[in-house]
Amino acid sequence: MLKDALFHVIKVTPLGLPEANFSLNIADEVPISLNFNEIFPYGVMMMTPDHLEDFAYGFCLTEEIIQSAEQIRSVAITHTDDGLAVDITIAGNCLTALLRRRPRAQIGHTSCGICGSEAVPSVEMTKDCALPLAHTITIDALRRALNDLDAWQKLNAVTRMVHAAAWADADGHIQMIREDVGRHTALDKLIGARLRDGLTTQNGVCLLTSRYSFEMALKTLRAGIAIVAAVSAPTYRAYKLAEKMNQTLVAIARRDRQIVFCGGERIIQ
Structure with a gap:
């Protein structure tokens, strides 16, 4: 895989203190054409x-x-004049279905998961099969994962x-983590990494450092993730979707306090 700089060091100056300039690390943001x-x-x-191969798999799934x-035949990454290109070869039936869609109307910004899509699915129009109550997690295990999350965020450090999505x-x-300037791209990378390795997304918990917005809920549900813990609050639309699909959602999840929004049956003492 091609390796580009993940962050750059720049000189900055505190407001009102022109002689006190110092170095600061700034994460890069690169256009990736699909x-x-x-x-x-x-x-x-x-x-x-x-982790662009992981992203390709996760994005295609979610x-x-x-x-x-198995429906992805290959992923190739090349440099372009301003960024990188990810060339994905998929099975013929998948390509046929994709060609029937209309492409996104705009660039997918770092803050935007489904922005530019032709239509946004409603809570009622999502798939009918709710997540089964096949797996549980203890309160202690959930808190252990949240306590360890900071130590795993190397780029954020x-x-x-x-x-981050872990x-x-x-x-x-914690078994793996993916970081990105975009919350939804970090999640796609995590889902893709597990998909590529043939690992389940059911028996465990997905940790998110962001708010739980609607597109994040869609992506986790399409990946079959039953338990999610988000550092920030969910939007109401995301909460209603998680509730409808019997997903366990713990949010505003900090070291000292966590709130169960729905699906508390999977959390045991």
């Missing part, structure tokens, strides 16, 4: 330029372009400006 089967340019995402990892097992031990 192309399918060398014939269909899908759009451009603004994101952190690492955008319902594929249903399984040097920039203090990126989001996966912890049922015992609360």
Whole structure:
């Protein structure tokens, strides 16, 4: 994989103190163009330029372009004049279905998951199959994962400006993390990493450093994630979707306090 700088060091000056300039790490934000089967340019995402293979798999799954990892034949990454290109080859039936869609109307910004899409699905129009109550997590395990989250955020430690999506097992031990300037791209990278490795997204918890907005709920549900803990609050639309789909949502999740919004049956003492 091509490796580009994830952050840059710049000189800054405190307001009113022109002689006190100092160095500051700033995370990069790079245009990543997505192309399918060398014939269909899908759009451009603004994101952190690492773990792009993971992103390709996660994005294709959560955008319902594929249903399984085997439907992606290859992922190639190349430099462009201003950014990177991710060329994804998918199975013929997936490409046929994709070509029937209208492409996004604009660039996918770092703050925007479904912005530019032709239509936004309503809570009532999402898939009918609610998540089963097959797995649980203890309060102690959930708090252990939240307590350890900061230590896993390596890029954020040097920039203090990126989001993270992490996966912890049922015992609360974090197993992997993906970071990005965009919250939804960090989540796609995490989902894609697990998909590529053939790992389940059911028995454990997904940790998010961002708010739980509607597109984040859609992505976790499409990946079959039953338990989510978000550092910030959910939007009402995201909460109603999580509730409808029987997802366990813990939000405003800090070290000293966590709030169960729905799906509390999966959380045990």
